[in-house]
Amino acid sequence: MAALASREIRLKSRPVGEPGPDAFELATAEAREPGPGEVQVRNRWMSVDPYMRGRMYDVPSYVPPFQIGEPLQGGAVGEVTASGDEGFKPGDLVMSMWGWREAFTAPAGTVQKVDAHGLPPQALLGVAGMPGMTAYVGLLKIAGAKEGDTVFVSAAAGAVGQVVCQIAKLKGCTVIGTAGGAEKVAYLREIGVDHAIDYRTAGDLTAALQQAAPKGIDVYFDNVGGDHLQAAIAAARPFARFAICGMISQYNATAPTPGPTNMAMSIGKRLRIEGFIVSDHNDVQAQFLADVAGWLREGKLVARETVDEGIEAAPGAFVKLFRGENLGKMLVKL
Amino acid sequence: MAALASREIRLKSRPVGEPGPDAFELATAEAREPGPGEVQVRNRWMSVDPYMRGRMYDVPSYVPPFQIGEPLQGGAVGEVTASGDEGFKPGDLVMSMWGWREAFTAPAGTVQKVDAHGLPPQALLGVAGMPGMTAYVGLLKIAGAKEGDTVFVSAAAGAVGQVVCQIAKLKGCTVIGTAGGAEKVAYLREIGVDHAIDYRTAGDLTAALQQAAPKGIDVYFDNVGGDHLQAAIAAARPFARFAICGMISQYNATAPTPGPTNMAMSIGKRLRIEGFIVSDHNDVQAQFLADVAGWLREGKLVARETVDEGIEAAPGAFVKLFRGENLGKMLVKL
Numbered sequence: 001m002a003a004l005a006s007r008e009i010r011l012k013s014r015p016v017g018e019p020g021p022d023a024f025e026l027a028t029a030e031a032r033e034p035g036p037g038e039v040q041v042r043n044r045w046m047s048v049d050p051y052m053r054g055r056m057y058d059v060p061s062y063v064p065p066f067q068i069g070e071p072l073q074g075g076a077v078g079e080v081t082a083s084g085d086e087g088f089k090p091g092d093l094v095m096s097m098w099g100w101r102e103a104f105t106a107p108a109g110t111v112q113k114v115d116a117h118g119l120p121p122q123a124l125l126g127v128a129g130m131p132g133m134t135a136y137v138g139l140l141k142i143a144g145a146k147e148g149d150t151v152f153v154s155a156a157a158g159a160v161g162q163v164v165c166q167i168a169k170l171k172g173c174t175v176i177g178t179a180g181g182a183e184k185v186a187y188l189r190e191i192g193v194d195h196a197i198d199y200r201t202a203g204d205l206t207a208a209l210q211q212a213a214p215k216g217i218d219v220y221f222d223n224v225g226g227d228h229l230q231a232a233i234a235a236a237r238p239f240a241r242f243a244i245c246g247m248i249s250q251y252n253a254t255a256p257t258p259g260p261t262n263m264a265m266s267i268g269k270r271l272r273i274e275g276f277i278v279s280d281h282n283d284v285q286a287q288f289l290a291d292v293a294g295w296l297r298e299g300k301l302v303a304r305e306t307v308d309e310g311i312e313a314a315p316g317a318f319v320k321l322f323r324g325e326n327l328g329k330m331l332v333k334l
Numbered sequence: 335m336a337a338l339a340s341r342e343i344r345l346k347s348r349p350v351g352e353p354g355p356d357a358f359e360l361a362t363a364e365a366r367e368p369g370p371g372e373v374q375v376r377n378r379w380m381s382v383d384p385y386m387r388g389r390m391y392d393v394p395s396y397v398p399p400f401q402i403g404e405p406l407q408g409g410a411v412g413e414v415t416a417s418g419d420e421g422f423k424p425g426d427l428v429m430s431m432w433g434w435r436e437a438f439t440a441p442a443g444t445v446q447k448v449d450a451h452g453l454p455p456q457a458l459l460g461v462a463g464m465p466g467m468t469a470y471v472g473l474l475k476i477a478g479a480k481e482g483d484t485v486f487v488s489a490a491a492g493a494v495g496q497v498v499c500q501i502a503k504l505k506g507c508t509v510i511g512t513a514g515g516a517e518k519v520a521y522l523r524e525i526g527v528d529h530a531i532d533y534r535t536a537g538d539l540t541a542a543l544q545q546a547a548p549k550g551i552d553v554y555f556d557n558v559g560g561d562h563l564q565a566a567i568a569a570a571r572p573f574a575r576f577a578i579c580g581m582i583s584q585y586n587a588t589a590p591t592p593g594p595t596n597m598a599m600s601i602g603k604r605l606r607i608e609g610f611i612v613s614d615h616n617d618v619q620a621q622f623l624a625d626v627a628g629w630l631r632e633g634k635l636v637a638r639e640t641v642d643e644g645i646e647a648a649p650g651a652f653v654k655l656f657r658g659e660n661l662g663k664m665l666v667k668l
Contacts, residue, residue, distance in 0.1 A: 054602065062572070225597060229597065230593075244597075246601065247597065247601065251598075256596070257598075258592065258593065259564075259594040259596070260593040260594075261590035261593045262590070262593070263563065263578075263581065264559055264581040264584045264585075264591075265609075266578050267579065267580065267581065267609040267610070268388065268395045268396050268609070268611070269609060270396075270608070270609050270611060270614065271607075271608070271609050272607070272608045272609075273600065273606075273608070274604070274606045274607070274608075275602070275603060275606075276601070276604055277601065277604060280604065
């Protein structure tokens with residue numbers, strides 16, 4: 001057992017708009033020898049997620065804001081390097097929320113021993129982890145998608161969207177997805193999306209969606225907000241269900257962003273628009289893991305990743321999310 | 335049995351913005367002697383409802399649009415004057431959707447014999463009818479209001495709002511209501527509303543609502559849309575439920591109306607925003623009638639009306655709805 005040198009990314013200042021270099025600081029730290037009941041962990045993969053932008057604002061929310069001078073918290077997968085707790089031994093694969101650090105020492109109760117079930121370990125941060133379960137919960141539990149539904153998914157080639165599209169296809173839905181750029185659109189077709197819309201070249205998104213779904217949509221899985229939400233309301237069939245998962249178009253906004261001008265349609269169409277947070281739905285986690293592991297094994301579900309390397313790449317990887325430069329799950333490999 | 339002279343209000347042109355005199359035409363017609371299986375009815379009370387504005391647009395919706403040159407359809411209560419159907423006799427009280435006519439002759443199956451249960455007959459168009467049931471369904475079934483909830487109601491002194499406020503109080507909720515003008519605000523206090531906000535003088539509605547509900551709201555019953563919806567989203571507590579019943583601020587809009595700029599809050603707050611139409615919920619009608627009749631008998635529920643007289647008053651009465659000039663249910667007495 002020995003202390004490990006570690007570098008970490010700290011929040012240096014609260015960003016206004018798209019986070020620039022001033023928002024982050026690369027600092028040197030140390031993961032000390034673990035004391036009794038502690039584990040020392042070397043992270044291998046770090047998750048880079050859009051929701052982290054919300055925690056950079058100093059406002060109360062469902063999770064507390066990041067603190068200036070502290071490392072950014074987020075999901076990571078690593079290996080135990082030393083243990084003072086009888087439940088862990090070196091080499092154990094663990095998931096933690098200690099965030100953007102190369103290594104750390106922490107109470108054993110704050111990390112979770114995980115079994116990758118033959119998957120690459122980073123899948124636990126993506127398709128078999130929080131983003132995958134977000135897709136599963138939002139599509140099946142919140143929106144109640146069922147066979148025959150027409151499902152519209154925004155940011156369909158993202159970490160969550162790609163899983164939503166494929167689960168919807170597995171359930172017998174017609175799927176319409178939006179993404180930015182030819183590569184993502186080609187990927188959507190590859191994973192079976194019936195109508196892939198490139199929102200950057202589509203012009204009027206409401207018209208493009210109505211063309212793709214002339215009979216309307218039954219479900220909307222929202223990762224984007226803004227014009228995507230407006231188009232979905234316009235295209236919704238009676239009793240359509242919207243799972244509001246994210247609004248990445250708005251997270252960096254420095255002024256109020258225009259809301260949907262057609263909210264009144266929610267009455268005649270009896271729309272149900274529901275926001276959700278995956279961590280409220282741990283009751284379905286076992287079922288999610290069983291289903292997703294099965295689909296992955298059978299080759300019915302695939303998941304792309306965009307991987308940047310080295311802890312110093314994390315801030316840049318984070319900004320890629322808002323520029324739409326990631327295909328699938330955005331990860332940093334350490 | 336004889337034909338009855340009748341006058342009726344027809345849609346003359348589809349209004350743009352607030353319906354002016356050009357939109358309506360007072361025409362003379364006749365309610366002929368009823369043939370076999372028909373009834374002849376003289377209307378006594380006509381309902382004037384905001385949702386009728388939507389039917390003046392030539393767009394598909396949950397009810398077909400009004401046709402130019404045809405009488406406006408809407409609820410009315412009248413008396414059978416002659417009957418060719420064995421199920422009806424002169425003097426029977428009937429409800430119909432034949433609309434803004436002094437009298438009509440129609441198949442017996444298109445009118446409904448009703449018992450006013452000792453209430454004045456026009457109550458069947460208000461508190462004991464569609465608006466009352468809209469309040470009941472929206473508050474209890476859609477929003478699931480329960481004891482201890484803080485409930486925000488817009489257009490709280492209107493036909494629906496006044497019933498929402500009182501049912502919410504009966505269920506043990508704290509109630510915040512908005513209305514325009516001192517008379518309505520005084521009425522809201524009279525019926526037990528805990529915080530009555532005059533939206534015309536309140537300035538920033540979001541600030542006013544947050545002051546009235548410093549701990550936030552659990553339920554929003556929306557009759558107005560626009561800035562009221564925006565304020566409700568801002569004030570919502572986690573897992574708040576919104577029943578979207580109407581958006582009277584937008585029915586006459588000639589350009590897209592700004593939507594709520596804070597829709598992204600629906601995620602972290604896990605809001606459920608749901609539009610509804612009362613006619614989808616006939617399963618609760620018997621329970622509604624039993625509850626409301628009981629509350630009315632026991633004096634636990636009161637309902638105001640604004641009454642204009644004569645069929646020629648109907649277009650003006652209709653416009654009052656959008657100017658907020660009605661207190662409680664807007665009716666035309668024939």
